[in-house]
Amino acid sequence: MNPTERFSALTGAYVAARPSYPLAAVDAIIAGLGDPASLIVADLGAGTGISSRLIASRGPTVLAIEPNANMREAAAPDARVRWIDGTAEATTLDDASVDVVVAFQAWHWVDHAAAVAEARRIIKPGGRMAAVYNERDESDPFTASYGAIVRRFAVEATEEERAAALAAFMEIDPAKTQRFTFRNGQLLDRAGVHQRADSSSYLPHAGEAATAMHIAIDDLVDQYRADRYDMRLLTIVVRVDV
Numbered sequence: 509m510n511p512t513e514r515f516s517a518l519t520g521a522y523v524a525a526r527p528s529y530p531l532a533a534v535d536a537i538i539a540g541l542g543d544p545a546s547l548i549v550a551d552l553g554a555g556t557g558i559s560s561r562l563i564a565s566r567g568p569t570v571l572a573i574e575p576n577a578n579m580r581e582a583a584a585p586d587a588r589v590r591w592i593d594g595t596a597e598a599t600t601l602d603d604a605s606v607d608v609v610v611a612f613q614a615w616h617w618v619d620h621a622a623a624v625a626e627a628r629r630i631i632k633p634g635g636r637m638a639a640v641y642n643e644r645d646e647s648d649p650f651t652a653s654y655g656a657i658v659r660r661f662a663v664e665a666t667e668e669e670r671a672a673a674l675a676a677f678m679e680i681d682p683a684k685t686q687r688f689t690f691r692n693g694q695l696l697d698r699a700g701v702h703q704r705a706d707s708s709s710y711l712p713h714a715g716e717a718a719t720a721m722h723i724a725i726d727d728l729v730d731q732y733r734a735d736r737y738d739m740r741l742l743t744i745v746v747r748v749d750v
Contacts, residue, residue: 606631609635635750651739666709696736
């Protein structure tokens, strides 16, 4: 499936149940680049704007690059976020026009070489590129059990592709690369745990497999019997100075 189209039918679940990121992750991305209010950040694969609004809350102007019209239309407005119909490989931005290029939960969907070349084209001298991922912290029993369900029902190797994409990102320029890890989490009710699965494009969304997956999720939340379920996450930031 074309990566630019794969979330078209998942927008509702995405808005309802995708986790955010720690503000410390944004601070790590823009640290040392000057007054945050003076910065321009290109957010690649911005989705419904979870990351874009978070970046904007720290002061920068954000150019949210998102090729999927459904995702752009579902985004809540923010005065410091400007939406652009573009891709990581073809942002439509001018040469040397941004201070930071970042992809949150999206680098594995892009053509690595083309996206790196495009990032280098649009970043100002002394700027930075970064990749950010939320990954499950399976040292937590509930989160580990949810992860087991994901691996059982996954229809694509997206989790492995994320790891490979992050490893490739770290090889862009190892001498100018730093990696940070921050604790993160997401409190979900029963419906939210189901919606979290429904927001993942590599899990089944119809048919017997989807039914079986949601039965397994019900069994999991019944086992823990809570009003809210704490999905533990680790937020990984890799930044490269260019």
